[in-house]
Amino acid sequence: MKKILSKPESLKDTVLSYCPGCGHGIIHRLVTECIDELGVREKTIAVAPVGCAVFAYEYFNFDVTEAPHGRPPAVATGIKRTNPDKFVFTYQGDGDIAAIGMAETIHAANRGENITTIFVNNANYGMTGGQMAPTTLIGQITETTPFGRNPEREGYPIKLCELLSTLEGTAYLERVAIYNPQNIMKAKKAIKKAFQCQIDRKGFSLVEIISNCPVDWGMTPLDSIKWVEETFIKSFPLGTVKDKTNT
Amino acid sequence: MTKKLIKGNIALCEGAITAGLKSYFGYPITPQNEIPAYLSKRMVELGRVFIQAESEIAAASMVLGAAITGARAMTSSSSPGISLKQEAISYMSGMQVPALIVNVQRGGPGLGNISSSQSDYFQAVKGGGHGDYKIIVLAPNSAQEMYETAYDAFDLAEKYRTPVMILTDGIIGQMMEPIEFNRIEKKEFTEKEWILNGSKGREPRSIKSLLMKDGVLEKHNVKLQEKYKLISENEVKYESYMLEDAEIIIIAYGISSRIARSAVKLARKNGIKAGLLRPKTLWPFPSEIINSLAKPNVKFLSIELSHGQMVEDVKLAVNGKSEVGFLGKAGGGLVTEQEILKKIQSQILGGSSGA
Numbered sequence: 001m002k003k004i005l006s007k008p009e010s011l012k013d014t015v016l017s018y019c020p021g022c023g024h025g026i027i028h029r030l031v032t033e034c035i036d037e038l039g040v041r042e043k044t045i046a047v048a049p050v051g052c053a054v055f056a057y058e059y060f061n062f063d064v065t066e067a068p069h070g071r072p073p074a075v076a077t078g079i080k081r082t083n084p085d086k087f088v089f090t091y092q093g094d095g096d097i098a099a100i101g102m103a104e105t106i107h108a109a110n111r112g113e114n115i116t117t118i119f120v121n122n123a124n125y126g127m128t129g130g131q132m133a134p135t136t137l138i139g140q141i142t143e144t145t146p147f148g149r150n151p152e153r154e155g156y157p158i159k160l161c162e163l164l165s166t167l168e169g170t171a172y173l174e175r176v177a178i179y180n181p182q183n184i185m186k187a188k189k190a191i192k193k194a195f196q197c198q199i200d201r202k203g204f205s206l207v208e209i210i211s212n213c214p215v216d217w218g219m220t221p222l223d224s225i226k227w228v229e230e231t232f233i234k235s236f237p238l239g240t241v242k243d244k245t246n247t
Numbered sequence: 248m249t250k251k252l253i254k255g256n257i258a259l260c261e262g263a264i265t266a267g268l269k270s271y272f273g274y275p276i277t278p279q280n281e282i283p284a285y286l287s288k289r290m291v292e293l294g295r296v297f298i299q300a301e302s303e304i305a306a307a308s309m310v311l312g313a314a315i316t317g318a319r320a321m322t323s324s325s326s327p328g329i330s331l332k333q334e335a336i337s338y339m340s341g342m343q344v345p346a347l348i349v350n351v352q353r354g355g356p357g358l359g360n361i362s363s364s365q366s367d368y369f370q371a372v373k374g375g376g377h378g379d380y381k382i383i384v385l386a387p388n389s390a391q392e393m394y395e396t397a398y399d400a401f402d403l404a405e406k407y408r409t410p411v412m413i414l415t416d417g418i419i420g421q422m423m424e425p426i427e428f429n430r431i432e433k434k435e436f437t438e439k440e441w442i443l444n445g446s447k448g449r450e451p452r453s454i455k456s457l458l459m460k461d462g463v464l465e466k467h468n469v470k471l472q473e474k475y476k477l478i479s480e481n482e483v484k485y486e487s488y489m490l491e492d493a494e495i496i497i498i499a500y501g502i503s504s505r506i507a508r509s510a511v512k513l514a515r516k517n518g519i520k521a522g523l524l525r526p527k528t529l530w531p532f533p534s535e536i537i538n539s540l541a542k543p544n545v546k547f548l549s550i551e552l553s554h555g556q557m558v559e560d561v562k563l564a565v566n567g568k569s570e571v572g573f574l575g576k577a578g579g580g581l582v583t584e585q586e587i588l589k590k591i592q593s594q595i596l597g598g599s600s601g602a
Contacts, residue, residue, distance in 0.1 A: 043445035045316065057453035063443040065315050066342065066455040068334050071308035074300065078312025078320065079443075081296045082270045086316075086445055104308070107301035 008032040010041045012061045021221025023122065023211030024052060026178045027187075028059055031091070031118060034192045035062065038199065040087040045079050047072040051093035052126040070101025073108035076115045087198065089116040095125045098134040098158050105160070112169030112203040116194045119160065119206055122213035123232065130216030134158040137235050142216075161208050161241035171203035173241040177210040179228040183238070197245050205245075210236055250425035256281035258390040258426050259323075259349065259413065262397030264289060267433040268347075269318035270296035272309035274328060277361045278417035279351035282323040303328040307335030307348070314339070314346040315454050317442035319401045323349035325417075326367050327358060329375075336410050337376030340471070341456030343441075345404030347397070348382075349413045351420040354578040363417035363502055365552035366577045371414045372530040372560070379468055381475050383411040383482065384529040386500040390424035392527075398430045405437070407478055414529060416552065418502045418581075484527035485536060489515070493522025495591055496540060498561050499550040500526050503575075503582060507550050510587035521591055529557070534564035541568035546594055550582055551575040570594070 007013060010032035018024045035041050041062050048056035050069035057064035067075040072090035080088040097105050097119050108115065124142050125131040131144040135157050139148040149157075161173040172194055176187035187209055194205035210232055214224035253261075260282055263271075271290055273283035283299060290297035296313070300306035306322045313320035324332060329350045339346055352367050354360040371384045383403055387396040396413055404411040443452055458464040489511055490496060499507035504525040514521035524540070526533050541547070547569055549558035558573045565571050574582055574590045 042447035045443045045445060047312075054457060057451075057455065060451070062446050062451045064451070064453045065312075065443055066338070066453070066457060067311070068308060068338050071305065071311075071335070074305040074308035075312035075315075077298065077305075078270065078272065078309035078314075079316055080312075081298065081309075082313040082318045082320070083316050083444070103301050104305050107305065111298075 008036045010035040010061050012059050014059060016059060017055055018052065019215040021212055021214035021224055022052070023178050023209070023213070024120065026184060027118065027120060027209055027211065030184070030188045030191050032060065033188065034195050037192065038195055040195070040199070043085065044087045044089070045083070047076045047079070047088070047090040049090070049092040049096040051096050053091050053093065053120065054127065056091055070096050070099070071104055072096065073101065073104040073113070073115070073117065077108050077111070077113050080113060080115050084114070089118060089195070089198070091118045092120070093126065094119070094121045094123065094133040094135040098160050106164070106167070109164045109204045109206070110167045110169045112171070114198055114201055114203055116198045117206040118191065119208045120211045121208050121236065122211040124213060124216050126213050126216050135236070137231065157235060159236065161206065164206065165242040169204050170206070170242055171244045172197045172205040175208040175210065175236060175238050175241060177228060177233055177238055179212060179225045193245065200245070202245055210238070248427045248429060250427050252423050252425050253390060254281055254421055254423050255390040255393040255415065256351065256420040257285050258394040259397045260285050260289065261428065262394035262430065263321055263347065263401070264293070265428070265430050265432050266398045266401045267319045267436065268295065268321060268401075270310070270313040270320040272298050272300050272306040272313075272320070272322050274300050274303050274306050274324065276325045276328045278353055278420055279323050279325045279349065281421070282349065282351075303331035304334060307332035310346045311335050311339055311344060314344045315342070315443050317439045317444065321347035321349065323351065325351050325353045326355050326364070329367060329370065333376035336382065337378050337380065338456055339410045340380035340382060341378060342454050343408040344410070344454065345401070345408050346410050347400045347404060347413065348410055350415070352414065352416045360578065361417065362579050363552060363581070364577060365416055365501060365503060366556065367414065368529065368551065368553060368556035371412055372532065380471060381530055382409060383407070383478060383531075385411065385413050386527060386529050387413065387415055388419060388501050388504045388525065390422065391426045393419065394426055394428070395430065403482065405439070407474055408441070409474070414501070416502050479531040482528060483531045483533050483535070485533040486525040486527060488523040488525070490522040490524060490540065492520050494520045494544065495522070495546045495548060495595060497521065497523045497548045497550055497587070498526070498537070498557065499523065500529060500557070503550045503552060506582060506584060507587060510584045510591070513584050513588050514591050517588065519591055519595055532560045532564065534560070537561060537564035538566060538568070541565040543569065546570045546572065548572040548574060548590060548594060550587060552581065553577045
């Protein structure tokens with residue numbers, strides 16, 4: 001019998017600790033499929049964040065280091081500059097990348113560090129129980145915005161791809177989602193392109209993935225899919241924000 | 248061997264380079280600016296890594312990144328910047344990552360000023376960041392020792408898989424002195440079994456300090472403490488000067504030890520049997536030798552550019568067996584030989600310890 005689907009070699013055969021309906025599982029799968037397909041597993045050094053994906057090293061079947069909260073782009077800079085032949089990517093959430101680590105993100109991008117960032121945007125701090133994130137939508141209720149995010153009090157959601165697009169050092173920035181098969185296919189294509197951008201030494205690449213967080217959003221997984229489609233991606237439009245990979 | 252007249256900070260750079268420094272990450276702050284300025288040229292010329300980071304926080308995390316791949320990496324700063332680096336130092340201690348951090352101390356607290364100071368002693372020797380850890384703290388007191396200490400620091404860091412700090416000050420860093428480049432360039436490095444370099448031909452590795460499974464962190468902490476015990480037993484270094492018949496023993500490190508040495512000579516001229524014990528490692532502290540010297544007829548005097556930090560460790564070492572005095576100032580001037588002599592005289596005459 002012909003085998004048509006198998007677990008990626010880059011993904012360990014273990015149970016994920018993520019909540020029911022969470023997007024990380026799909027994203028882990030896409031990332032590891034791309035690593036396998038590009039043949040870089042044995043030269044990969046990944047940087048895990050502080051947040052829900054803090055245990056990434058339990059699931060990824062390649063070298064992974066921990067980093068202080070928000071510092072993955074700096075840690076990845078140290079790894080990549082010292083070892084330009086290695087394949088280096090960070091896997092970060094919205095709080096890690098755009099709140100506590102915003103300086104590290106902007107400056108790694110601005111230096112055009114030849115690394116890739118997988119940015120999982122689920123509009124809240126998942127691991128700590130669903131507090132407001134820099135990407136929390138206007139009106140969204142979280143543990144620390146019980147009346148809904150009010151721009152007068154909490155400011156506006158940060159669109160990181162658009163923000164980074166003004167920096168000369170960024171080569172490829174794309175926002176994708178994973179709430180249905182069509183978007184999952186697109187997300188994989190974007191991740192692979194971002195990884196290829198690093199392999200071709202073209203500079204900083206980032207894929208922002210709009211991800212579901214039903215437990216902290218207080219929704220069923222099905223309702224969370226509906227909310228992503230009808231609300232979340234209206235505030236965070238999908239598509240390529242910047243692409244210099246062909247120049 | 249011919250000698251060259253250079254600043255302590257530059258001597259430190261050359262020591263680190265000769266030891267095989269592969270990657271340097273820094274951020275401007277006085278009085279350590281000679282280090283990043285010098286390395287921005289030297290490291291690039293040598294084909295090694297130099298980055299001026301966006302912050303002290305980022306620079307220290309870049310060191311972490313370079314060091315987990317097995318490379319010799321360092322960062323440097325002065326006091327306020329070192330406070331920011333504590334995050335990564337705590338992580339590197341938990342993750343057991345060897346690296347070199349240099350603190351060319353300035354006055355504090357807060358932004359303080361740029362004059363020479365020794366008021367970061369507590370921060371350096373008691374851990375500094377969150378969690379129950381120690382780092383090795385080395386205290387050179389000349390340009391020559393800046394060179395040699397930086398050279399030796401990496402071997403020490405790798406031997407124990409721990410961050411090492413060179414705790415120096417603005418004067419030692421900026422004073423020009425003749426030095427001999429008496430170390431051989433290190434080209435061979437022992438293979439490390441724990442580094443991340445891609446999982447080719449082996450099982451993937453991870454380096455982490457987050458240990459959530461029941462009992463694992465407790466065991467990890469016990470392991471760290473065993474390591475610190477081993478370091479305490481094996482790595483204490485100090486210099487003694489005229490201790491044989493000393494009735495009063497000065498304890499001083501860094502720039503203060505240079506002045507204290509002159510003060511010992513001055514006291515001897517005045518008929519007082521003074522001596523100097525200079526810790527070259529501040530952690531581990533030379534507690535054992537201090538304790539063995541402590542007798543009812545011997546007095547101790549801790550001299551620091553602070554309002555009394557190391558003196559606490561001297562008292563712990565003496566453990567009540569001798570009187571311990573203190574002389575120090577912080578935030579500006581140095582303690583002078585004359586001031587030390589006066590203090591020695593009053594302490595010998597049985598005045599109050601002043602500590």
